[in-house]
Amino acid sequence: MTALAHLGGTPPTTPAAPAPDRRRRHRLLPYLLLLPGAAWLLVFFALPLLQLAAASLYDPAGSLSTGYAMTWAVGNYPDALQAYWPQFLRSFLYSAIALVLALLMGYPLAYAIAQKAGRWKNLLLVAVVAPMFTSFLVRTLAWKTILSDNGALVGLLRDVHLLGPDGRLLATPVAVVLGLTYNFLPFLVLPLYASLERLDPRLLEAASDLYANPLRAFGRVTLPLSMPGLIAGTLLFFIPATGDYINAELLGTPNEYMIGNVIDSAFLVRLDYPQGAALSFLLMAAILAIVFTYLRRAGTEEVL
Amino acid sequence: MAQEAPAGDLRLADVTKRFGVFTAVDDLSLTVPQGSFFALLGASGCGKTTTLRMIAGLEAPTSGRVLLGDRDITGLRPYKRPVNTVFQSYALFPHLDIHENVAFGLRRRGIRKVGEQVERMLALVQLDGYGRRRPAQLSGGQQQRVALARALINHPQMLLLDEPLGALDLKLRRQMQIELKRIQAEVGITFLHVTHDQEEAMWMADTVAVMNAGRIEQLGAPADIYEYPASPFVANFLGQSNLIEAEVSGHDADDLLVTGHGYRFATPLERARSRQGPVWLGVRPEKLHLVADRTRVPDGRNAVSGVLTDICYAGVSTEFLLRTAWGQEMSVFTANNDPDARLVPGVEVTAHWHPRHSFVLPRDDSAGDDADGSATRPGATGGGRADGSPADGGVGVPPQRLEAAT
Secondary structure, three states: OHHHHHHHHOOOOOOOOOOOOHHHHHHHHHHHHHHHHHHHHHHHHHHHHHHHHHOHHHHHHHEOOOOEEOOOOHHHHHHHHHHHHHHHHHHHHHHHHHHHHHHHHHHHHHHHHHHHHHHHHHHHHHHHHHHHHHHHHHHHHHHHOOOOOOOOHHHHHOOOOOOOOOOOOOHHHHHHHHHHHHHHHHHHHHHHHHHHHHOOOOHHHHHHOOOHHHHHHHHHHHHHHHHHHHHHHHHHHHHHHHOOOOOHHHHOOOOHHOOOHHHHHHHOOOOHHHHHHHHHHHHHHHHHHHHHHHHHHOOOOOOO | OOOOOOOOEEEEEEEEEEEEOOOEEEEEEEEOOOOHHHHEEEOOOHHHHHHHHHHOOOOOOOEEEEEEEOOEEEOHHHHHHOEEEEEEEOOOOOOOOOHHHHHHHHHHHOOOOOOOHHHHHHHOOOOOOOOOOHHHHHHHHHHHHHHHHHOOOOOEEEEEEOOOOOOHHHHHHHHHHHHHHHHHHHHHOEEEEEEEHHHHHHOOOOOEEEEEOOEEEEEOOHHHHHHOOOOOOHHHHHHOOOOEEEEEEOOOOOOOEEEEEEEEEEEEEHHOOOOOOEEEEEOOHOOEEEEEEHHOOOOOOOOEEEEEEEEOOOOOOOEEEEEEEEEEEEEEEEEEEOOOOOOOOOOOOEEEEOOEEEEEEEOOOOOOOOOHHOOOOOOHHHHHHHHHHHHHOOOOHHHHHHHHHH
């Protein structure tokens, strides 16, 4: 006791007034830690973004061989939208349908892993993440085999007459939506799992004790408490799915092309840089608008 | 209050609950009268919480029936039972404010105008003005009261309390015990209180059921159980007892006479649960008086001599440990009004008590038959706490509490 009191009473061993340069270093430390990341973002994100913004305003008459002139051609934007609004719409439609499918599969999956899996929990989590160990491209190519016209799945669906004798899956919107659903499902499941894992099952008992049937208990307790994970997962799914072009490219035809494919071809095939840049910015603006509306509706306090 | 059933007694009929090979509740039959404050008391793992969960509908009995009034509710889903629970963990909804937590049950039953009722209920538990806070912003005691309000607002036929005060510190617990009694008297709903705290059970309930290994060992008013326990387990779970191995040697008109370790003891016949063969002679520590001089034991009293081994001062009282010639430690509680200076460790003393303070329990001679038997072997008698009522027998409190109960 006396020893403790003595210790408490002893003045701190560090000098009362640290040297000024030392104090400055302390104040600078957070910025120093920030420096590598900030520099990276500046060089590889902010500057290219500026460059892209400039490109979207170049004279559309220019070309790679003749060079581009900066003419503040704002008209690139309406022109691009007019030419490719169907692909824009299709992007949002496909990723929205894929999101609904992913939610229907992913919510029960995340719930089961988080609340009911017991000792299988970790194994199941690995199973959700494991496909990510192979490349996105390879996985989508695998789907090409699965959905192919002479594959087992199409054969089965034809046999049970869910598909006509000439019916096919590959090169249809169904294939693209299925591909999107599959490829981005883990991004939805993992944040959802994290939220549902923290859900105390005793709260459901309490809800049940307080006259809530299982459906009501889900709506009033489980769902609101999983909201942070649901919002994060939805965004992590929807944003990359909307901009995706691999699924439409490998599993669809130009009739299923999404805005990502158009941007891809503008930069790499048609070499129309101003249009590609304008489309990129339009996509970014649209997604940001959707995200902010969504967050405002869903309540941001737990996410941002 | 809302639905006044003519006979709202809760009855458990031959209820058994098994989890795999483990029998948590073993053929239990029990009636909880309407409007009573009923305590289920037992050590952890004795089946008391399982019993409560079966009444709430959160567990289904393996066999047997649960009846509320004339209604068989055995197969009824929890959300259809007119019963509400105050959970040990409170289980408040963290995403809802206090007002919505309390209104939860009403809303689920389709009642739209809840504001006034919620206000009244929050006032009852002295939390007026806390409606807009979240559970995490409240202290443990306040959360406990929210849990109580959330259950009570539904006017259940029965309120189940699962160790509701377990998470509170001693002082707050005392306060909430008073509060709970007050509220129960005010609303008149049947309270079934599950606890491992024997003091709490005795203090609050008008009927206590002592549970052990899935069965009820004894049921009755706290004073009746305390003064005349039915088994060695009860004798040491509810307070402590000195139990002396003895044999019945005969009886006279009023008293049963037993002999043990060379002493003869008398016990009124109506306080003997066995009148032949091997028995335990029991007496509560606060009933004993210590004298340094053997000749000063008044006539007609039971007495045992021994050496004082330890003296524990606990403020309002002192606990003396007396080691008898056969090695048993007997404990003696004395109020600290005129401490006898001659009572120091090492001296030879005699403890004596009035025959009407002793009780006789049948003694099973087959050694090591069950857990409570071993807990009440002579050597363990002084340590009644060691057998399963751990924390609540804690230092400082039991003596005065025990005396208050006599």
